[in-house]
Amino acid sequence: MAASLSKLKGFVQTYSGYNFENVTAAEFEDLKVFVTDALNTIRWEIETEFESSLDERSKTLYITSIQSQLAYLASGVKGFSSEDMQDHAISPVMEWFIDEIHKLLEHIKTYFSAHFDVSSDLPSGFAHGYRMRHKHFFEQIEAKVSRFEFSMELKSLIGNFIESSGSSEKFALRTWLQLDYLILALGVISNFFDDPPTADLDLELLKLFIGIGFNSIQVYAFFIKYIERITMGEASFQEQQEQLLYLLKVFRQVRQEAVPSFDPKVQPLKLSVIESLEAEIAYLEQKEKLYLQNFKSTNPDSPSKFYFTVAVTLAELMFFFRVMLEVKMIFTKFNSYLYEFISNHIRTERAENISKKSMRNHFNNKPFPDRVVQNVKGWLEKMIHHINLYYDI
DSSP, rough: HHHHHHHHHHHHHHHTTOOTTTHHHHHHHHHHHHHHHHHHHHHHHHHHHHHHOHHHHHHHHHHHHHHHHHHHHHHHHHTTTSSGGGGSSOOOOHHHHHHHHHHHHHHHHHSSSSSSOTTSSSTTHHHHHEEEEEEEEHHHHHHHHTTSOOOOHHHHHHHHHTOOOTOOSSSOBBBHHHHHHHHHHHHHHHHHHHOSSSSSHHHHHOOOOOOOOOHHHHHHHHHHHHHHHHSSSSSOOHHHHHHHHHHHHHHHTTTOOOOOOOOOTTTOHHHHHHHHHHHHHHHHHHHHHHHHTTHHHHHSSSOOOOOOESSSHHHHHHHHHHHHHHHHSSOOSHHHHHHHHHHHHHEEETTOOOHHHHHHHHHTTTOOOOHHHHHHHHHHHHHHHHHHSSSSO
């Protein structure tokens, strides 16, 4: 094993930065045979030496040591600096060498996964190379997602995740664990689109993200924008609160899968989203109080700025509301609610004292004065005449 690794180190030290323009096809094949023999020897010897290890700790130390040395070699070809092969030009020979090292690492991770250090950083350029080696897998999922209609923002988010690599501005894969998460999450997303629900796809996908612990900052940012579309809309405070409370209920009910999250160092996506929703609901409540406070009269006996004037007396107004309640045109659980509404939003032309006590007295007046009944009846007849004149069908 040591001899084979020394051969590979010698190859990197000799040919890193070397100009291969004048190398003949035969010489190139000789180099490939040299490297391939060393890599195959490592493959064959790993199993033997691994089995000879006495305990699990020794096996783990053995595998992580090989993993570290191979990753070091792959990064060394590009000077240990570049994250992606595409942003640092190297010769085709060294590209081939890096790809072979990556294949060996992938082999070791597959067959010795229990002892592989998934928390360590990916070798430089590995994420890009992995996508190229498994191009069909990524293209299949991309094609499947594109067949369905849902928000372009969410479709773009998933597309960026499918295309993630070591140097991607979005969803940059830094560790083996994040690469594992990419494969697992894309498998779940692919299964989701095999038989998607008939309900709102956007909401169902967001529930899916919470379930698989997709706590990337880009995903969390999408949730924030999704919530802001509610609070920045034209809906009333009550309607906004109802929508936020519904989302809070839905996301709280999502069952989280027993899988690693995208970023183990960050709190779960479910917790972050619930905290954001609760904060938004609390903010909305305070905003509503402040908004209403601006229209609240400094005189508690006068109506707020949200009012309209009626051309009837208070007695006639209360009789009119009583008739509407009796014929079940309007409903109220308690009459006090009606008095509160009238006090805050209605005034009469005479600017009478519209206290709750005076409203209650007029509302419960029996029998109602003939003049009051006749005047309200006159207004109703005037309305019927108006409807017959302008809206007759």
